[in-house]
Amino acid sequence: MLVQYLWSFYVMLQFWLLCRSKTFTWKKTAMFMLLGILLVIPITAWTLMAVHGLVGGRTSDTWSTAVVTPIVEEVCKLLPLGLYLFFSRRASSMSLGDFTLAGAASGVGFQLMEELSRRWLNSGIIGRTYGYSTTMLGGETIHWDFWTLFPGRFEESFFPTLMTVSHPVHTAMVALGIGLAIRFRKRLTNAIYFLPALLLAWSILEHAAYNGQNTLPNWVMKINDWTGSGYQTKDVFLLMLILGLILDYIALNRVRSQLAMMTGDRIIDPLSELWHMSVAFFQKRERFSSVLSWTRERREMGFSLLYGNSEAASVQEELKGRMQLHYRKAAGLAVLLIGAGLLAGLAAYWQSPVQPDDTACFSCMFDSLQNWWDRLSFREQAAIVLGAFALALLFVGFWPALGFALTAASIPGSGHEIAKNIRDPKRLLTPENASAALIGLALSRIPFGRFAKKGGEKLKDWLEKLLRRRNKPDPNIPHKPDVDRPKEKPDADEPEQTTPKDSEDYVHWSKAKYKGVELYDSRHGPLGEFDGIDVENGIFYEAKSAKGLDKIHPKTGKPQQTPQQFTDKQLYQKTRTRINNLMEKAVGTRTTPGGTSEIPNLEDIKSIRNFQFQLDGDTPELRAAAENSLNRLRQEFPDYTFTIRFGVK
Structure with missing residues (x-):
C-alpha cells in the first residue's frame, strides 16, 4: 500500500513540475487529488451499481467492463474540475496549466484507489510471487518505472499490441482541452468545444479497447488501431501541454508592463523563472520559498488582469472559505478511515490466539514495534519515512509534514525505551527530569521565575529588533512582527490597564x-488607502476613530451604531475589501494629498501580512466587538496577523 502511494505521489510530482504556468498552490492541487478519492470513487461505484440494479447482469459482462465502465469513469473523473469551475466562476482567470493540473490530480487520486484495491484483493501464487500485476499468459500488465514519464501504463509484456496510458494522463488531456475551449471560445466560436468532446471520446475508446480487447467487435478495435492503439496518447498530450504553456506565457507577456520583473529580465518565460529559483536555492536559500511564491503570484496576477472579471473577484473569498471547509471535511474523513484501519488491526492483534505462557500487555506492543523496525533495511525505513512525508503533505505544509514523518520514524525507533517507561514509570524520575520539572515550575509559578522568564522574553525581542535593523529583509519575504504579549496581572480582581504608549514596540x-x-x-480608479506602512517590519497601520459611537438617534432614542456594527464595518468589511483589492485588482500605488511624497510600490507591500489597528476609543463593549471582527478576519485570512491597540489618540 505504501509503495503504491509513493508511485502515485511520484506521478503527481511529475505533473506539478511540468505545468510551469500554474497558479494553483500545492494545497489546492492536493484538494483535487483528495476529491478524486473521496468524491469520484463513490460516485463511480454508485453509478455502476445503479446501472446493474436497473438492467441486471454481472460486472464481468462485456457491456459492463468495456462499455459502461469506461464511459462512467472517464466522465466522473472530470467532476472535481467541473465543480470547481461552477462554484468558483474562475474559468476565465485560470491558466491552461491549472486546467491540466486539476485533471491530473483527480486522475491520480482515482488511480491510487484503483491500484490499492487491486493490491488488496490480489490473490494467487503468481501474484504473490511476482507482483500484483503479473499474469501467467500476459506477463506484467501494469508498469511502474522510475525513469518513465507518467508511469502506470497498462500493457502486456508478451507480444504487446495495444496499451492505455494511466488515468492521470487521460483526465489531464481532456481537462487541458476544456481549458483551451474556454480560453478561445470567443475567437473560434462554440465549435471549439468539439475539441474536449473529441479528446474525451478518444480516452473512452482507449479505455474500452483495453478492457474488452478479446470480446469487443472488430470495428471497435480497428478504430482504436487508427488512433495509435494507445501508444500515441502520451505524445499528443505532451504536444498539447507544450502548446498550452507557450500560449500562457505569450498571454502573460502582453501585460508584463503591469507586473513586477526580476532584474535583467525583459520577458516572462519559464526558463528565467527556473534560473532565478536555482540561483535562490544554491546561493540564498532563505529567499528560495519567497521566489517560488513570487513567481506563482505574478502569474496569478497576470491571468487575473488578462481574463479576470468582477464576478470572479466578488466570490473569491467566499469560495476560499467553502473550499477550505470541504478540504477539512475530506481530511477529517481520511483521518477517520486511517484510524478505523489502525483500530481494526489492533483488535485483530488483541483477539489473536496466544500461547498459555504469553501475556498480552500494552508495553509489549512497543517492544514488538521496535523489533519490527530494527529488522527493516535502511531502504525500507527510508521508504516509510518518505511515505509518511508524502501522505502528510496532502494536508499540511512542507515543514509540518517533515515533522510528522520524523515523528513517525522516532516512535518505532524508541519502542524499547517507551516500553520500559510504561513498565516502570519511576524511570522518569531521573535527576535530569526532576531538574527540568523544578525549573519549569520555577519559571511558571515562582515570582522570581516569572521575572526571569519575562526578562528572557525582553532580551529575545531586543535581539530580534537588532537583527532586523542590521539585516534589512527582502521585500518578497513576508514578515510576521511580534504580537503583543499579555501582561501579567498582579491581581485577578484588578482590571488590566492598557497603556500602549509605554510599550517598547509601539509606533x-x-x-x-x-x-x-x-x-x-x-483604469486608475481608487481602491482604498493605507494610513501608514512600515515595509521594513512588514506592518500596515490603520487608524480608526470611534467618536460619536454612543450618539443617540433622535427618532429611535437608541445609539445610531452599536460597537459590533462599528467594528464589523470599520475593521472587518473594509480590511477584507482592502486585502482583496491589494491581491486581485490593484495595479499600482500612489500618494494621497496628505500622504508622504515617497511611497513603496505595489510589489513591496503585497508580501506584508500584518495589520495593526489603532483605535481612539476603549470600552469593554468595544474591545469585545473588535475581537469578534478580528476573529472573522483571522478565519478568512489565516496567513495574516491582525492586532489592535485601544486608546490611541
Missing part, C-alpha cells in the same frame, strides 16, 4: 515612514 501610525498610500486599478 504611532503617524510616525510610519510611508503615510497615505492609495491603491488604484487598471
